[in-house]
Amino acid sequence: MVLPTTLTAKAIKLCAAMLGASGASLPASFPIVVTSGVHLTDAPQNAADAEATVRDLIALGADFTAGPLAINGRDFATYGVTPRSAFDPCALARIDGSFDPSLRRIAPTVSSVTALLRQAFGARITDTIRPTNATYGARYSWHKVGQAIDFVPAGGVGAIDRAQIRALLASHQLQVVELLGPGDPGHSNHWHVAFAQPGQISDDPRRIEGDEDWIVDVPNMEQKQRLAAAEPRSAAQKTPQSVSAAPPTWDVFATAQWQAGQGGG
CATH class of the missing domain: 3.30.1380 (Muramoyl-pentapeptide Carboxypeptidase; domain 2)
Known part of the structure; x- marks a missing residue:
């Protein structure tokens, strides 16, 4: 299962920002917005807390969005999102329900x-x-x-x-x-x-x-x-073949032999 194209494109952009051409990583954030069902008192400060919070919200049947793409908890199963991958744009860019960061490299074919x-x-x-x-x-x-x-x-x-x-x-x-x-x-x-x-x-x-x-x-x-x-060589690059002068027209046998040598009949 994959994300809709628009969400995948956004995940790719965020992943690029995280990777950064200079190698500098952006600070991690773990946004969770609860709209109904429970009240979230404290925002998670690290990946472990964010994952645990999302698991609890799912178990309680709360209505919420999580992660940089603000994916609704009801859509996690539809898109193959997990409480961990919801906060990882690079994972979301190729979500397949069994993401493993060690598999992020693919063969250049x-x-x-x-x-x-x-x-x-x-x-x-x-x-x-x-x-x-x-x-x-x-x-x-x-x-x-x-x-x-x-x-x-x-x-x-x-x-x-x-x-x-x-x-x-x-x-x-x-x-x-x-x-x-x-x-x-x-x-x-x-x-x-x-x-x-x-x-x-x-x-x-x-x-x-x-x-x-x-x-x-x-x-x-x-x-x-x-x-x-x-690449095939062009006509101008082909090795020129030597061309002999035509014999006198009165020499019938020599003329026939010369024409055969030139590809004529």
Whole structure:
């Protein structure tokens, strides 16, 4: 079971703020608002107290909301939220009813990242792996090495922003090496995200050709060489063949032999 797309998007944003690019964590908070059934005298000061309070409220049948997303206690079972995960935005970003923080890392593969985008944003996937000799798109594309996904969120391309995409991947310990969307040429109607493999570094921005005509990062030199080697050579690059002069027209046998050598009949 998953949260609605709007709540998941909010959880991703909060998770990004908690993780922080600088590594500094935001102070934890444990908001609980009781609207009926009981009276809450003291606000919990730590995670253990917050979890215990929510468990008591559920047992007493109280009407309340809890956590940074203010999820109603009646909806916990529907969304697979637990008294612990209710206060953890990163857990809520991928809630499946059996969340374990140790499972937050996922493998950097097209299939795993595709599943993540579908779950978080209700994404419709429009492109993944392309052949290395594809004539469409960018010449040096992350799609050609199986590290890029094009998608459209369930609410449309404007339903999410770059920060939410980065936060989602960061919350699962995935590094974004390329992110294109509205505002980038050729990407007004979809999002394009490329992810790194472990230990991979990309710091070679450049202009490229094709319908994806601006790329923030491109494959490293080893990948470029592999892609270039796989591309068919153009007619201008083919090794020229020696062309012999035609024999005199009166020499019938020599002319026939020359025409056969030139592919003629």
